Amino acid sequence: MSKVIYKRPRYLKPNIFHYCPGCGHSIIHRLIAEVLEELDIGEKAICVPPAGCAVLAYNYIDVDMGEAPHGRAAAVATGIKRMLPDRVVFTYQGDGDIAAIGTAEIIHAANRGERITAIFVNNGVYGMTGGQMAPTTLPGQISTTTPSGRDLRRDGPPLDLSEMLAIARGSVYIERTAVNSPKNIRNTKRAVEKAFKVQLADLGFSLVEILSQCPTNWKMTPQDSLKHIDNVVTKFYPLKVIKDETGL
Amino acid sequence: MSEKVLMRGTHVIGEAAIRAGCRFYAGYPITPQNELTEYMAAQMARYPGRVFIQAESELSAINMVIGASMAGARAMTSSSSPGISLKQEGISYLAGQELPAVIVNTVRGGPGLGNIAPTQGDYFQATRGGGHGDYRTIVLAPYSGQELADLTVKAFEYADRYRNPVMILADGMMGQMMEPVVLPEPIDPVTLPKGDYILDGAKGRPSRLVKSLYLDPPVMEEHNWKLFRKYQQIAREITTWEDFMIEDAKLVIVAYGTCARIAKGAIRRLREMDLKVGMLRPITLYPFPSKPMKELTLKVKSFLVIELSTGQMLEDVRLAVEGRAKVHFYGRPGGVVPTPDEIAKHTNLIYHRQGLEGEDYE
Amino acid sequence: MTKKMIFAGFGGQGVLMMGYLLALSAMRDGKNVTYLPAYGAEVRGGTANCTVVVSDEEIYSPVASSPDYVVVMNKPSLKKYEGTIAPGGILFINSSLVDIEPNRTDIQALKIPVNELAKEVGSDRAINMIMLGAFVEKTGLTSLDSLEASLRYVTKGKEKFMEINKKGLIKGSEFVKRS
Numbered sequence: 009m010s011k012v013i014y015k016r017p018r019y020l021k022p023n024i025f026h027y028c029p030g031c032g033h034s035i036i037h038r039l040i041a042e043v044l045e046e047l048d049i050g051e052k053a054i055c056v057p058p059a060g061c062a063v064l065a066y067n068y069i070d071v072d073m074g075e076a077p078h079g080r081a082a083a084v085a086t087g088i089k090r091m092l093p094d095r096v097v098f099t100y101q102g103d104g105d106i107a108a109i110g111t112a113e114i115i116h117a118a119n120r121g122e123r124i125t126a127i128f129v130n131n132g133v134y135g136m137t138g139g140q141m142a143p144t145t146l147p148g149q150i151s152t153t154t155p156s157g158r159d160l161r162r163d164g165p166p167l168d169l170s171e172m173l174a175i176a177r178g179s180v181y182i183e184r185t186a187v188n189s190p191k192n193i194r195n196t197k198r199a200v201e202k203a204f205k206v207q208l209a210d211l212g213f214s215l216v217e218i219l220s221q222c223p224t225n226w227k228m229t230p231q232d233s234l235k236h237i238d239n240v241v242t243k244f245y246p247l248k249v250i251k252d253e254t255g256l
Numbered sequence: 257m258s259e260k261v262l263m264r265g266t267h268v269i270g271e272a273a274i275r276a277g278c279r280f281y282a283g284y285p286i287t288p289q290n291e292l293t294e295y296m297a298a299q300m301a302r303y304p305g306r307v308f309i310q311a312e313s314e315l316s317a318i319n320m321v322i323g324a325s326m327a328g329a330r331a332m333t334s335s336s337s338p339g340i341s342l343k344q345e346g347i348s349y350l351a352g353q354e355l356p357a358v359i360v361n362t363v364r365g366g367p368g369l370g371n372i373a374p375t376q377g378d379y380f381q382a383t384r385g386g387g388h389g390d391y392r393t394i395v396l397a398p399y400s401g402q403e404l405a406d407l408t409v410k411a412f413e414y415a416d417r418y419r420n421p422v423m424i425l426a427d428g429m430m431g432q433m434m435e436p437v438v439l440p441e442p443i444d445p446v447t448l449p450k451g452d453y454i455l456d457g458a459k460g461r462p463s464r465l466v467k468s469l470y471l472d473p474p475v476m477e478e479h480n481w482k483l484f485r486k487y488q489q490i491a492r493e494i495t496t497w498e499d500f501m502i503e504d505a506k507l508v509i510v511a512y513g514t515c516a517r518i519a520k521g522a523i524r525r526l527r528e529m530d531l532k533v534g535m536l537r538p539i540t541l542y543p544f545p546s547k548p549m550k551e552l553t554l555k556v557k558s559f560l561v562i563e564l565s566t567g568q569m570l571e572d573v574r575l576a577v578e579g580r581a582k583v584h585f586y587g588r589p590g591g592v593v594p595t596p597d598e599i600a601k602h603t604n605l606i607y608h609r610q611g612l613e614g615e616d617y618e
Numbered sequence: 619m620t621k622k623m624i625f626a627g628f629g630g631q632g633v634l635m636m637g638y639l640l641a642l643s644a645m646r647d648g649k650n651v652t653y654l655p656a657y658g659a660e661v662r663g664g665t666a667n668c669t670v671v672v673s674d675e676e677i678y679s680p681v682a683s684s685p686d687y688v689v690v691m692n693k694p695s696l697k698k699y700e701g702t703i704a705p706g707g708i709l710f711i712n713s714s715l716v717d718i719e720p721n722r723t724d725i726q727a728l729k730i731p732v733n734e735l736a737k738e739v740g741s742d743r744a745i746n747m748i749m750l751g752a753f754v755e756k757t758g759l760t761s762l763d764s765l766e767a768s769l770r771y772v773t774k775g776k777e778k779f780m781e782i783n784k785k786g787l788i789k790g791s792e793f794v795k796r797s
């Protein structure tokens with residue numbers, strides 16, 4: 009008798025990912041699809057994808073999707089969730105989307121304790137527009153708009169959005185994870201699952217910040233980009249539970 | 257029919273929206289429309305399942321409306337000119353995603369911070385799209401308390417019927433003024449049909465997508481033509497205007513909103529002086545009543561556009577008459593509202609300068 | 619018949635209530651009405667005013683550039699509106715606070731010492747109703763009965779309120795009848 013050791017999750021469409029080789033988005037999509045299936049919430053999930061590399065997330069994740077303008081996902085999700093309080097509503101946002109243009113929306117959604125979940129993919133650059141500096145670009149990091157490296161005097165230091173959101177009284181669960189190793193991937197899946205459970209239990213706002221590799225814009229091989237997360241990125245953005253007031 | 261009530265314009269809009277089955281309202285404070293936001297804050301709470309949110313900005317408010325609309329609710333936001341500028345991004349998305357929503361603009365003076373007096377300086381912004389892309393917003397221009405109520409109900413109907421954003425263009429005077437109004441009969445939102453596009457979880461059906469992204473140019477082109485055909489249909493089906501003393505008119509005033517009201521006062525005076533002046537009052541600014549205006553040029557050779565601006569609707573009138581009649585203009589921007597006497601005086605001047613009165617004796 | 623009128627004074631004198639109650643009563647009498655309060659920057663500095671139009675016909679402009687009646691509850695309002703009144707119009711002056719004489723001779727001026735009359739009624743809060751009672755007695759735009767019914771509708775029958783305000787209306791009306 010044979011045993012199934014791999015199958016496509018029910019909420020992942022059978023399409024070939026358009027992402028660059030080594031990109032973290034495809035891993036994260038799959039994790040979300042797995043969690044939706046395991047919690048059996050795919051039929052009541054509504055996802056708000058961003059403008060960003062994941063703008064085409066609807067080609068892969070097979071749930072209802074409503075596209076938001078760049079940065080406004082948290083506001084759009086608020087409108088959906090308030091009209092359909094028993095559904096599971098989540099945003100999927102890049103670091104530019106959530107931590108630059110969409111800061112006002114996410115801070116206030118968190119502070120209101122919107123019963124939504126934000127999946128915040130931090131790859132340290134504006135991927136879709138070609139690798140410009142993001143609010144999360146590391147000091148000295150080269151991007152197309154910081155050709156000689158991020159200059160703290162000129163550009164300021166990277167923004168700790170998750171820590172900021174943890175201060176907001178309406179947020180209850182915020183964790184930073186990564187998808188650069190099997191162990192970290194498993195941990196990310198656990199965190200995403202917990203974030204959805206927080207929403208299902210009507211506890212408050214939840215967010216998982218996922219450090220994700222962008223070999224293309226980091227100008228690295230996929231292997232080096234995985235190591236870069238361990239050696240450099242996590243030194244700045246440590247993997248940890250930033251806030252947990254869930255009692256779960 | 258229910259009895260007449262004496263209500264402030266902003267409250268009329270709010271109450272009519274609630275009776276039209278509005279289930280979601282998001283707003284952000286700005287004068288002169290705060291009473292509408294406050295009315296919704298107080299009243300929406302009285303109905304189970306209806307939501308009021310004071311958003312962190314107009315940008316957030318319109319995006320919350322996008323979300324609520326995706327979820328299938330009749331949704332509304334309101335603001336005044338500077339806040340409407342911020343909403344333009346969202347309005348463009350609503351148009352592109354073909355989502356219904358109602359946006360109320362209580363227009364104030366501009367550009368910039370301007371003032372809070374009644375003007376009509378946002379005509380271009382409202383009728384030309386305002387946001388980016390090849391789209392149109394349906395624009396309704398009430399001119400009385402009763403029309404505030406009736407057109408608010410219509411706004412929700414049109415938004416749903418055409419899956420398009422609808423803007424109500426009012427001003428501070430209309431918003432503050434109280435007039436006797438017969439309110440519409442309440443609709444229970446659960447009785448409204450559910451669109452086949454709404455996002456409520458893919459249970460027992462394929463997952464749905466609401467989007468405005470079409471990366472492939474031929475596909476985007478077809479989407480644009482589809483929207484265009486819809487706008488043509490809208491023009492055929494809902495173009496609305498009022499003819500006032502037009503049968504024997506030799507000079508026709510074109511004005512909307514507050515301005516039209518005051519112009520009517522002027523026309524009454526002019527008629528007492530035996531001047532044959534009438535008015536065509538656009539009620540839908542988009543679609544604009546170009547056809548009746550053009551037809552009118554068969555017998556009327558002189559038009560006078562009156563606006564609380566330096567001349568915006570003027571361009572639509574010129575386009576409509578296609579050079580077949582002379583188009584004059586009288587504008588009072590900045591929040592100055594002319595008196596009926598001032599309008600009468602100005603109209604009188606044009607009437608005689610044109611030799612209209614003498615024509616019969618030639 | 620179309621009559622346009624302005625009620626003006628300090629905030630807190632119940633000026634807007636006067637205009638609103640008149641408009642409401644006239645509407646309930648079957649007339650067309652508009653009520654337009656001044657708003658925003660116009661009302662800063664503690665002044666308040668509103669414009670009411672009552673008509674048998676459709677009302678076009680809710681604004682009164684030359685009102686038939688003006689009620690001034692304080693001195694600045696007299697200065698602001700005296701010149702705008704249509705010839706033959708009536709100016710109602712709160713003579714308790716306005717100690718200057720109007721200049722116009724082509725209008726009728728009626729002085730009502732509302733603050734003194736309010737003492738007789740037993741409440742300072744009745745000053746607007748005293749003025750309104752006088753106004754309606756003089757202009758005949760609506761009736762005291764109608765005002766009272768509207769008052770009941772507005773106060774939702776709060777008896778304490780009703781009593782004082784009703785007394786005020788009667789006081790003002792009697793003052794005009796006597797003079």
Ligand SMILES: Cc1ncc(C[n+]2csc(CCOP(=O)(O)OP(=O)(O)O)c2C)c(N)n1
Pocket residue numbers: 059060061062078101102103104105106129131133134135136137142
């Ligand atoms: C108002 C607006 N400004 C700019 C853009 C262009 N834009 C699209 S995605 C994006 C940033 C993407 O970066 P990020 O959010 O970090 O996501 P990533 O692509 O890296 O996953 C920008 C600036 C836009 N779509 N809308």
